[in-house]
Amino acid sequence: MSDKLLEIKNLTINYTTEDGVVNAVNGIDFDLKEGETLGLVGETGAGKTTTALGIMRLVPNPPGKVISGEILFEGKDLLKESEDDMRAIRGNFVSMIFQDPMTSLNPVMTVGEQIAEVIELHQNVTKSEAWEKAKEMLELVGIPGPRVVDYPHQFSGGMKQRVIIAISLACNPKLLIADEPTTALDVTIQAQVLDLMNELKEKFKTAMVMITHDLGVVAQVCDKVAIMYAGEIVESGNLVDIYENTSHPYTHGLFGSIPNLDEDIERLNPIKGLMPDPTNLPTGCKFHPRCPHAQALCKEKAPVTTTLNSGHRVKCLAYEGLIKAPALTGNKEVG
Amino acid sequence: MSMAASVKVEDKQVETNRESKKRSQWAEIWRRLKKNKMAMFGLAIISIIVLSAVFADFIADYDTVVIKQNLGDRLQGPSAKYWLGTDEFGRDIFARMVHGARVSLKVGILAVGIAVVIGGSLGSIAGYYGGKLDNIIMRIMDVFLAVPSILLAIAIVSALGPSLTNLMLAISISSVPSYARIVRSSVLSIKDQEFIEAAKAIGASDKRIILRHIIPNSLAPVIVQGTLGVAGAILSTAGLSFIGMGIQPPAPEWGSMLSGGRQYLRYAWHVTTFPGLAIMITILALNLLGDGLRDALDPRLKQ
Numbered sequence: 001m002s003d004k005l006l007e008i009k010n011l012t013i014n015y016t017t018e019d020g021v022v023n024a025v026n027g028i029d030f031d032l033k034e035g036e037t038l039g040l041v042g043e044t045g046a047g048k049t050t051t052a053l054g055i056m057r058l059v060p061n062p063p064g065k066v067i068s069g070e071i072l073f074e075g076k077d078l079l080k081e082s083e084d085d086m087r088a089i090r091g092n093f094v095s096m097i098f099q100d101p102m103t104s105l106n107p108v109m110t111v112g113e114q115i116a117e118v119i120e121l122h123q124n125v126t127k128s129e130a131w132e133k134a135k136e137m138l139e140l141v142g143i144p145g146p147r148v149v150d151y152p153h154q155f156s157g158g159m160k161q162r163v164i165i166a167i168s169l170a171c172n173p174k175l176l177i178a179d180e181p182t183t184a185l186d187v188t189i190q191a192q193v194l195d196l197m198n199e200l201k202e203k204f205k206t207a208m209v210m211i212t213h214d215l216g217v218v219a220q221v222c223d224k225v226a227i228m229y230a231g232e233i234v235e236s237g238n239l240v241d242i243y244e245n246t247s248h249p250y251t252h253g254l255f256g257s258i259p260n261l262d263e264d265i266e267r268l269n270p271i272k273g274l275m276p277d278p279t280n281l282p283t284g285c286k287f288h289p290r291c292p293h294a295q296a297l298c299k300e301k302a303p304v305t306t307t308l309n310s311g312h313r314v315k316c317l318a319y320e321g322l323i324k325a326p327a328l329t330g331n332k333e334v335g
Numbered sequence: 336m337s338m339a340a341s342v343k344v345e346d347k348q349v350e351t352n353r354e355s356k357k358r359s360q361w362a363e364i365w366r367r368l369k370k371n372k373m374a375m376f377g378l379a380i381i382s383i384i385v386l387s388a389v390f391a392d393f394i395a396d397y398d399t400v401v402i403k404q405n406l407g408d409r410l411q412g413p414s415a416k417y418w419l420g421t422d423e424f425g426r427d428i429f430a431r432m433v434h435g436a437r438v439s440l441k442v443g444i445l446a447v448g449i450a451v452v453i454g455g456s457l458g459s460i461a462g463y464y465g466g467k468l469d470n471i472i473m474r475i476m477d478v479f480l481a482v483p484s485i486l487l488a489i490a491i492v493s494a495l496g497p498s499l500t501n502l503m504l505a506i507s508i509s510s511v512p513s514y515a516r517i518v519r520s521s522v523l524s525i526k527d528q529e530f531i532e533a534a535k536a537i538g539a540s541d542k543r544i545i546l547r548h549i550i551p552n553s554l555a556p557v558i559v560q561g562t563l564g565v566a567g568a569i570l571s572t573a574g575l576s577f578i579g580m581g582i583q584p585p586a587p588e589w590g591s592m593l594s595g596g597r598q599y600l601r602y603a604w605h606v607t608t609f610p611g612l613a614i615m616i617t618i619l620a621l622n623l624l625g626d627g628l629r630d631a632l633d634p635r636l637k638q
């Protein structure tokens with residue numbers, strides 16, 4: 001019996017659409033211990049949200065389907081649980097925060113009712129006890145208790161996101177999945193919300209999967225990082241591994257595209273090309289069309305995961321000894 | 336710590352906000368409605384009609400004034416004794432109209448109420464689950480829509496006999512499909528919104544999501560259509576009673592009063608005209624109210 005809270009093994013999720021089969025998530029593995037925070041980083045379309053929905057078993061079923069893999073939460077495979085059991089788990093042991101706070105709250109219910117709803121669903125308490133608990137949660141996220149009777153449209157974006165955090169933590173879940181929780185907020189509010197999440201995470205010992213495309217956020221909040229590209233995890237490890245010993249050319253490209261405040265440059269440094277079409281992924285290594293170090297073999301052979309040192313894994317033929325290792329220059333320090 | 340400071344700032348803003356009353360969505364909608372003079376006029380008229388229907392027995396006793404024939408006083412014009420005159424049987428038209436309001440409103444509200452509940456349930460199930468269930472339900476609705484409502488009403492009343500209940504049933508059945516469509520359309524647009532996904536993410540069951548999250552958000556078009564539907568139901572009741580398929584005499588009903596006075600139109604026009612005016616004013620008031628509600632409930636018109 002492992003000490004891991006969450007273990008994802010070889011998860012593959014597809015969407016079957018009229019335009020073809022979308023390979024959203026292609027055989028990813030990662031794990032999380034209690035209280036740990038994993039940053040799931042990648043561009044739009046990398047498969048991060050699909051992974052999150054997969055863990056909650058909320059992948060919309062007509063087009064989407066989990067093709068293979070295991071999602072072990074406290075040892076139980078969530079993919080094999082019944083829908084009734086999953087409903088008991090959602091909101092209670094595993095919670096999710098969505099991207100846009102503006103639309104995540106029901107406009108015709110007060111915020112108190114929405115927080116109380118999750119409490120009533122999972123805990124055996126009376127309506128008034130749930131209401132009291134809702135008030136407490138609101139205070140916990142920094143909103144005055146009396147505002148529990150207000151409607152979502154009476155709150156600003158940052159405060160709405162705090163309400164959503166209150167809802168997600170109301171039943172003290174073991175795992176919180178946050179899908180780009182601060183993307184829709186401006187930077188000052190982003191800082192406040194991240195501080196709040198850190199504080200509550202420490203207090204409740206909640207493990208967290210933080211989905212983001214912002215490496216700054218990752219540095220502030222996460223213990224481990226997994227970089228996703230075209231549905232695969234191309235590099236994963238702890239903060240030092242990723243930020244100082246960057247190994248995968250894609251990760252290196254991501255860091256390289258962040259503008260440097262100290263230098264005066266004329267053009268930004270993006271990774272050339274675009275995210276591949278998920279219905280028509282490249283052969284071999286999926287990053288090869290955009291990789292500055294790509295060689296002939298990269299088009300033919302798909303890399304497997306190589307472990308560089310304890311915890312630091314990467315998917316690149318260079319580390320399998322099959323091609324010459326790329327010369328990657330140093331990165332920013334972990335802030 | 337930065338968070339404590341930001342909470343203090345927000346506290347001050349909250350204090351000033353507390354001075355205005357709790358602003359629920361309904362309070363906001365009522366405020367918008369109040370600004371619309373025509374809609375308030377309609378609401379006032381409807382209130383008067385409802386009140387007179389409720390207190391009809393106090394205004395005029397049913398047995399002695401409304402039904403009892405008084406042939407000596409027949410076809411008199413408006414006077415101090417008979418405010419709107421008498422009909423062909425000597426009965427007080429004003430009293431009959433007040434009691435007739437009861438019938439019209441009862442049929443209107445109950446028929447629409449039943450249609451909203453049945454149509455709404457069918458529509459929300461069809462919209463939420465989609466697929467084959469959606470197809471089956473909506474095709475059955477299409478069959479009912481294909482039959483002209485008056486013919487359907489006549490068919491039902493001929494088969495089951497003319498009575499208040501059968502009238503309500505007939506009008507209900509012909510209105511169910513439009514409410515099913517309206518609710519289905521609302522449900523389709525709401526179920527893809529993020530707060531529904533969030534509700535699923537906290538472990539809410541389908542039933543809970545439909546009842547507590549989707550339906551409260553789909554009420555606006557139903558309210559508007561319902562108000563106009565009551566107007567339509569009143570008109571249908573009058574129409575059916577006019578041709579003798581609705582409320583049977585001697586019970587007072589605006590449509591049958593209209594029909595009864597036809598032959599005296601040339602010299603006792605008041606027998607037909609006043610009930611006709613009652614129908615017209617009620618429908619107008621309901622339409623004004625319905626239009627006003629439509630504007631007040633439209634989230635895009637933020638004033």
